Amino acid sequence: MNDIVRRDPRKEWIARNRLHPEHLEVLAEMGGGDLHSEWIGPSGLTRRNPHAVGFIGPNGIKRIDRSGAQQAATQPGSRQAQPKDTRRRVEIETPAFLVAVVPVLPGGRLSSHDRDLLGLARQLADADPERPGAVLAIVFGAHKETVFDEAGVDRLLELQGDAFSGYLPETRIAALQSVERELAPRHWLLPDSPLGGGELGRRLAVRLGERPATQVWQIEADAASETGWRCTARGAAGTSDIIRHLPRVVLALAECAEPVSETRHAAQPVELAQALPDVLGRIEDMGEVAVDPASVSLSEAEFILSAGNGVKDWDGFHHAAQVLGATEGASRVAVDDGFMPRDRQVGATGTWVSARVYVAVGISGAIQHLQGIQSCDKVVAINLDEGCDMAKRADLSVIGDAGEILAALVTRIERYREQQQENRDAA
């Protein structure tokens, strides 16, 4: 459909002129049957007809919705107002210095910890508006992230190659060392997380011969410091705060700064001039080991299949959990009825879980249960009632009988496993 607005000056003139014999017809035509409630007067002022606003409500009383939502919805021909991107575009052509950030990208995407760290890097880079620095993000291997620009990255260095697919800390450190040699960033920021950031940061700091600040949770400008910043870091297993000058290498905790939200940055790709050195690693990655999902504690399980009152076929449920490789959870009702042990209860009164994927089978979603799954990324609901609270929370809700859907899912996954096996055999 054509987006160009065609104006008819004559009709607009008739619509303004209340004494014109065709006034009402033109008004009706322009307003699409409604009385025109708002128009530009001859002197350029906006004129309103107070009798034309509002609508007749269900009780026959005239209602006026001043939020504008109703009118925007009823106005025919009005194009949907697109939510406009109001974020300011920032391009830093010649940065005074670089702040290097090495995000961990768990699952191939920027985590909230990574975004906080980029926010911290922006604080360091944008402190002096006369001489702004650029934030350089260094990403290893393949990833799925597309919004580096929104997260506040000015320069993006993607180090591709098979060498970065597994756990090879020595190769990564060698690559970061060549970044240090070529680009010489003023600061190195890494997340102090158990996902690999803390380890990589410590290795890097030791290799660069810098004494890092670990577990930093706050930075402040400080003119007395030689770097112009001081930081507050946790020490002694989280029982003390150490206030010190900000060193070159910083390992920061989650929520160390607000993530970037008001600006968009260039995320301009950069390359290293020299090829990365080959490193003979002394640590060999043999891959992840399959662990029994039932032995994983509920609070740190990654994938939970949780059962509630809607589950009738318990053998089928346990079988499904086994086939899916998921840790079993339960709602309070299932535990109270004796179908599941107490240590498997999810919710405010049981365990607060942090799974990446949470599949709720036959759970309607009491508020205590929804609190317990607050920090889950993706929630799938299998339920009979499509109006239940769990279906509102879920990213995917399937309405139907839980037993049948679980059985179908088990068949589907078994077929997938067979295909994988065939592919492996063929290869």
Place this chain on the structure above:
Amino acid sequence: MPHNAKSSSHAGLNVAVLVSVGRHPLTARARRADQDARAVEMALSMSDAAVHLIHAGGNGSDNEEALRGYLGMGIGEVNLIKQSSGADVVPALINALRDTAPQLVLTGTRAETGEGSGLVPYLLAEALGWPVINGLAQVESIEQGVATVLQALPRGKRRRLRVRLPAVATVDSSAPAARQSAFGPARRGELAARACASVPDELQAQWQVQPARKRPKRLKIIKSASARDRFKAAAAKADSGSGQLLSDVSPEQGAEAIFALLKEEGVLR
């Protein structure tokens, strides 16, 4: 000390465990550090390994009680390298490790007192030129100078690594819990103190250390131009409508949709 006697006759693996003085999180009493005690337990559970413990630091009365906790696990003696308070223990430890030349050095991930940065194993490995691995949950086997170990990852996952010895390894909290410390052996055991020149940690002297302040809770900031949007965001019960709703579908179609989501998230193995 039955353990040491047995292993020295075999002349097998030489394992050094670096131990520190811990601090109980609730009572703040000096105790054996939890992760270091797990490292000692891991070393003791290796068959025919000669285990010796090294501690570098001050020698207060509290510290002695805590170090005797390690002796009570069935260890004959702890090599105590005396350092003044506020000293950098890394040079002393490097010297001690050069002297004893162990194949494997085990220690906790980070100390429970002081800076607690967890840097010591990395600094030692860099100085000695050895590889370092972190977060050990289990040592599976050591054959011909190559150790096969399980590394603990978040969410209860494990990764199998092979590392050429000699190496430094830090032990994770998910390693098997340390055995109880027995009182008698703890009294009888020996703290073999040895004086060593202390290198003062000058940088640390400049720091300002205070009890941990509670971190401010992050506020939910709604950036929106119109009051209506802000009100809606503040009053919203749950973000409904964002998810996909499949009603009136056959179980197979529903299962297919769930399967696609699980596969996309990569939780299917």
